[in-house]
Amino acid sequence: MVSDFRRKKLLFMFKFLDKDGSGSIDKKDFELAAENAAKQRGWKEGDALYKECFDTIDMVWDALQKVGDSNSDGQVSADEWVTMWDTVSKSKADQDWFDKYCKFIFKMQDLNGDGFIDVDDFVNGSTKSGNTKENALEAFQKLAQGKSQISLTDFQKLWNEYFTTEDPNAPGNFITGRPSLD
Structure with a gap:
């Protein structure tokens, strides 16, 4: 359930x-x-x-x-x-x-194709999908957990977490560019 x-x-x-x-x-x-x-x-x-x-x-x-x-x-x-x-x-x-x-x-x-999602990639892509810049920045900080970029390995964990976790504080919940789920 x-x-x-x-x-x-x-x-x-x-x-x-x-x-x-x-x-x-x-x-x-x-x-x-x-x-x-x-x-x-x-x-x-x-x-x-x-x-x-x-x-x-x-x-x-x-x-x-x-x-x-x-x-x-x-x-x-x-x-x-x-x-x-x-x-x-x-x-x-x-x-x-x-x-x-x-x-x-x-x-x-990964808009610049360097093998990482950095804050510029994330914010640019997220705002094109309808999010505000402020929401995208806040969501990136939650996803990156203090790092300046997200690797594919990191992203795979976040992606899986989005679909599976029941923990409201899990970083993967913010993969959509929203800083909260409200």
Whole structure:
């Protein structure tokens, strides 16, 4: 059973991914996310990073649909989303796509491509996603835990923590760029 705290986190991510506001996530939402990411970074159709973005989004959607779309209607509802993450957090079988998705999100946040997410990368990416600069700065401080940058290894731990922890003070809770979950 997912706690109210964890459900709140998962639904925040769900609403972020529900790009068309339909109340469910489908392949079109993921395609819109990929289009937005490519546009924000100036990638054009035919660019290697453009292709990687869309290929990764397709892979993640296929995995999410397989694991999360329990009624096979081509959409993942909020309830299916929460149930899916409860299942995925307890399963090693889903680790491959989860790790690929994590690495993709890390790459998307590493705007300067140096292999780390620094405060400028995080704040820039977070504000493009609708957060305020102040919120993004505060969230980065919680994520970085006194460091000036976040490595892929650090990010993988934070990413996993976001989806699994019940601890409201865990640094991974702030991966969305919000300094609190209120």
